[in-house]
């Protein structure tokens with residue numbers, strides 16, 4: 001285990017902010033991970049866990065110890081009549097893993113192709129896209145529990161139920177800095193059917209019936225590449241805001257005022273009909289698409305994505321985000337929630 005000092009994080013955060021970690025370590029095995037955690041505790045330092053850096057907003061240099069998880073490995077564990085179990089270590093690249101499952105004739109994750117980042121981070125916000133959330137196919141998650149370090153159960157397994165997956169949420173966001181995910185186990189149904197529940201994907205295949213999993217994978221990659229900026233070209237963290245969920249009464253009231261409102265019914269939760277409003281539409285309608293504030297701005301093709309045009313900082317993005325939040329609240333009475341996780345918290 002080698003600690004590096006004042007380590008540059010520019011290439012390890014997808015916004016491309018020029019920030020540093022006071023102390024930084026890359027870990028490739030669980031023994032090194034434990035040693036790194038122990039080092040931070042012995043020196044009374046906060047710990048920051050970093051995967052691919054594609055869902056974080058680093059707003060100042062990171063004090064304490066930044067642990068870059070690079071645990072690698074993936075394998076098929078077993079097959080029952082109904083499911084295939086697959087293990088993947090936290091440091092594996094998510095998109096490459098999805099491609100590997102298809103190459104090994106294990107379809108099911110193709111709707112989540114091209115999401116940047118690592119497999120270990122996938123359960124953190126229950127990544128989702130094109131009609132699928134990763135929590136649907138997660139069987140369990142191996143973690144190091146920082147609150148039980150002195151006990152035997154420090155390394156343990158959380159079941160899918162324990163993970164408490166909901167829209168862009170999980171136990172890992174509820175208890176930030178408690179668990180370090182080291183491995184994820186997937187249980188993928190053996191009987192495969194193309195998931196075309198997302199309208200854009202359904203339209204794509206309107207005249208191409210019965211697509212294979214590879215076709216869906218290619219379609220998702222094509223649509224995403226058209227709509228989202230490549231972080232290597234234009235710094236960003238994907239969607240900057242969640243789609244706000246509102247009650248039926250609020251939805252109907254807004255619909256009356258804004259007949260073009262884009263929203264999706266979410267079914268009944270706790271006895272209440274809920275609707276998800278398209279945050280991108282709300283922001284776009286307020287004229288923000290392509291808006292620039294100094295070195296940062298709103299992506300010209302998708303209003304939900306905030307970008308660093310070069311030389312911007314986390315504080316610049318926060319200023320822009322606040323401007324947007326205030327406007328959305330004033331016009332629609334709706335509060336937007338930020339998706340990328342603040343580092344430091």
Ligand SMILES: Cc1cc2nc3c(=O)[nH]c(=O)nc-3n(C[C@H](O)[C@H](O)[C@H](O)COP(=O)(O)OP(=O)(O)OC[C@H]3O[C@@H](n4cnc5c(N)ncnc54)[C@H](O)[C@@H]3O)c2cc1C
Pocket residue numbers: 014048049050051052053054055056069090115116117118119120121122124125126127128129179180181182228229230231236237238239341
């Ligand atoms: C262009 C673009 C498109 C995107 N599209 C989508 C999308 O369609 N759907 C979607 O859901 N997300 C999307 N995202 C967001 C992002 O890709 C995902 O949230 C991804 O899972 C983040 O992975 P990461 O390894 O980069 O995590 P990081 O950004 O490194 O970390 C994110 C958070 O997870 C924590 N963390 C990371 N690894 C671990 C671990 N092993 N154990 C414990 N905590 C950990 C970090 O401390 C941090 O709090 C997009 C991002 C970009 C840039």
